[in-house]
Amino acid sequence: MNNLPFRAFLTSNMDLEKAEIKKLLETCGQQEFAKGQVLLSPGQKCQHTFYVGKGLLRQYSLDNKGKEHVLQFAPEEWFMTDRESSYFGQESIYYIEALEDSLIFLIEEQHIIQLMDNFPGFAEFNNKLLHNHIRHLQQRINSLLSDPAEQRYLKFISTYPDLLVRVPQWMIASYLGITPEGLSRVRREMASRYDH
């Protein structure tokens, strides 16, 4: 079966040896999701960590007024899961949805634990992923606390230039914690400053 995108990513990672990669690829499934398809809904337990081989996922919540709030995006070569749910076994409060037709590799939490127990290299690999995740979350919190809307938008652009063209503007607004109208105005303001 064609697990090339995932295999290539794992191979490029220095921490992992052939045996570990083989074992991981054996135990993980893969599945195609059409644009708009939902991989996880509130109330469900998140069973997998998703690796995005192709396409784009987003995680979002719904507040009590029915408003969506984007927690994160995951384009190619990113992992996405609701760790609150998949690791701690709680019911999730989030949606995970495919924003494009996507090829997803699915890893079960128990297999991650097993691999960690058997391969120190995999434990370090996993450790690195978690630290990376924490780094992003921390930077985002700091930005939400410190920066006005425009700066958050600028940081978003420089961190995720590709998403700018793949994701509708109102979702970016949601990710930034402002309304679509708000982001529209921020953009107009920026543009007007630029051409005098």
Add this chain to the structure above:
Amino acid sequence: MNNLPFRAFLTSNMDLEKAEIKKLLETCGQQEFAKGQVLLSPGQKCQHTFYVGKGLLRQYSLDNKGKEHVLQFAPEEWFMTDRESSYFGQESIYYIEALEDSLIFLIEEQHIIQLMDNFPGFAEFNNKLLHNHIRHLQQRINSLLSDPAEQRYLKFISTYPDLLVRVPQWMIASYLGITPEGLSRVRREMASRYDH
């Protein structure tokens, strides 16, 4: 030497065996910090993960207007570190400061890696800590995106009831992403609703 608080915490953790605990306690140092003392400043590399045996730490950043923003608090039995710095080796952009006279256990990143390599149980322990950290950060982001100031305050109270009395109000305001005046008004509003 008296490493009892840390030993007790580690012993109560199911993942860890005696040998691992012994090794960890051997390699980690301990130090007392007075109230107000700074454990990490911007520009430095964060060399340690801090375990709080007694006392209270906070991590905060300074924005370009000189305003403080509290990233997190760490009371007894919590770990604190700037993982962006200690793991990725970058210079930190945060302060870590003791809010009370504190007894701190210091663990070096390299020792964590070593323990992970030698003890699968420790890898799982570490894994759990990281997942816990991620869970908190994610919940906070969701709250910052979804909830108005008052709800964020209510969540803070129910999550960290003890901090309410140990931390000055203006720091809690900073943690919540509002001004001290803002929080003062929120509290007045809540109180007035309560006694009619």
Add this chain to the structure above:
DNA sequence: CGCCGAGTTGAACTGAATCAAGAAACGTGG
């Protein structure tokens, strides 16, 4: 006693939300 940091309060202000409407882009079926 006097000082200083913490908390409160009021008045004016502001960044962003809301509401409503129109324009542009997009997709789908005929």
Add this chain to the structure above:
DNA sequence: CCACGTTTCTTGATTCAGTTCAACTCGGCG
């Protein structure tokens, strides 16, 4: 390939939550 409805984006008018600035109180502490 066009026609249609739907979604996205923009714009304006209004409202609102929360900020800013300044004054005042309170309690602890040298």
